[in-house]
Amino acid sequence: xxxxKTHIFxxxxxxxxxxxxxxxxxxxxxxxxxxxKQDACICNDLVDVIGLAQPTISxxxxxxxxxxxxxxxxxxxxxxxxxxxERWEELQQAFHTFFSNINRNCC
Amino acid sequence: xxxxKTHIFxxxxxxxxxxxxxxxxxxxxxxxxxxxKQDACICNDLVDVIGLAQPTISxxxxxxxxxxxxxxxxxxxxxxxxxxxERWEELQQAFHTFFSNINRNCC
DNA sequence: ATTTTATATTGCAATATTACGATAAAGCAA
DNA sequence: TTGCTTTATCGTAATATTGCAATATAAAAT
Numbered sequence: 001x002x003x004x005k006t007h008i009f010x011x012x013x014x015x016x017x018x019x020x021x022x023x024x025x026x027x028x029x030x031x032x033x034x035x036x037k038q039d040a041c042i043c044n045d046l047v048d049v050i051g052l053a054q055p056t057i058s059x060x061x062x063x064x065x066x067x068x069x070x071x072x073x074x075x076x077x078x079x080x081x082x083x084x085x086e087r088w089e090e091l092q093q094a095f096h097t098f099f100s101n102i103n104r105n106c107c
Numbered sequence: 108x109x110x111x112k113t114h115i116f117x118x119x120x121x122x123x124x125x126x127x128x129x130x131x132x133x134x135x136x137x138x139x140x141x142x143x144k145q146d147a148c149i150c151n152d153l154v155d156v157i158g159l160a161q162p163t164i165s166x167x168x169x170x171x172x173x174x175x176x177x178x179x180x181x182x183x184x185x186x187x188x189x190x191x192x193e194r195w196e197e198l199q200q201a202f203h204t205f206f207s208n209i210n211r212n213c214c
Numbered sequence: 215a216t217t218t219t220a221t222a223t224t225g226c227a228a229t230a231t232t233a234c235g236a237t238a239a240a241g242c243a244a
Numbered sequence: 245t246t247g248c249t250t251t252a253t254c255g256t257a258a259t260a261t262t263g264c265a266a267t268a269t270a271a272a273a274t
Contacts, residue, residue: 003229004262008158009133016136023127025232026116029205033120036209044250051115053234058252060232083209092206098136099199102143102190110259111232132262151220160264165222167262 016098019091022067027052028060032069036083067091123205126198129174134159135167139176143190174198 006014023029030050046057061081064070068087072080113121130136137157153164168188171177175194179187 004132004134005159006133009137013133013136013140017131017133020127020130020136024124024131025111026113026120026124027111027232029120029123029127030116033205033208038210042250052112052232054251055235055253056233062252085209088206088209092203095202095206096199098140099195099202101140102192102195103145134262149220159262161221162223162265163263169222 016094019067019094022063022069025060027056028064031057031060032064032083035070035081036088042080123201126174126201129170129176132167134163135171138164138167139171139190142177142188143195149187 009017023032027050031046034046034049044054046061047054050057052060061070065072069084069091070081071084072082116124130139134157138153141153141156151161153168154161157164159167168177172179176191176198177188178191179189
């Protein structure tokens with residue numbers, strides 16, 4: 001046992017959970033915030049800014065990439081990670097939709 | 108190693124991560140959605156609705172309770188869980204604030 | 215008082231995540 | 245080429261999460 005039973009849940013619920021999972025680590029929240037406020041980003045900056053080892057940062061970046069939140073291009077010699085703005089807004093909308101449904105006539 | 112280094116992150120980042128963690132499982136997303144759309148909720152309903160064993164549902168409910176999203180009162184013979192609306196709106200605001208900061212002049 | 219019903223807790227096995235040292239790969243500079 | 249810098253991957257240990265059977269608790273019904 002131990003594996004999440006994703007198959008019994010709806011795609012919508014699974015997707016929101018997957019998005020939330022990426023945000024469920026303070027390092028990734030910090031990374032996202034940092035990148036979203038920069039014009040560009042070089043991974044090595046993050047090692048200093050966040051305070052985790054370079055392989056760890058690389059792994060966290062990969063998790064963020066998996067849900068499509070980053071687009072990367074080369075800028076001179078360094079890889080440049082940026083927020084994928086379209087996707088960012090999709091996620092914002094997903095959370096907004098989720099939080100907007102609440103019944104006010106409760107105990 | 109393996110433990111998250113929460114101490115190196117800001118309270119804001121840790122809190123958002125903690126909230127996201129609760130939403131990072133489809134069962135909890137489904138539970139929250141279900142409760143938020145009901146006037147009341149009896150845990151045993153959830154066992155049928157969600158499709159996980161009763162102890163598992165109980166544990167998930169506990170995670171949700173930990174971040175203050177539920178208030179429970181007794182209604183007749185059954186415990187009634189409801190969404191804590193104030194807290195719900197706080198979380199909505201937290202996500203909204205997070206997603207609202209993005210630099211548009213990127214690569 | 216006993217049974218039934220609803221929820222919580224315990225204990226444990228399976229799986230997932232986190233972190234980092236070591237190492238590899240890829241580009242640039244000399 | 246050789247060396248330097250930056251990022252990715254591998255391997256592994258520590259920790260956390262998930263799920264459920266078994267059991268406990270607590271309130272209501274009989």
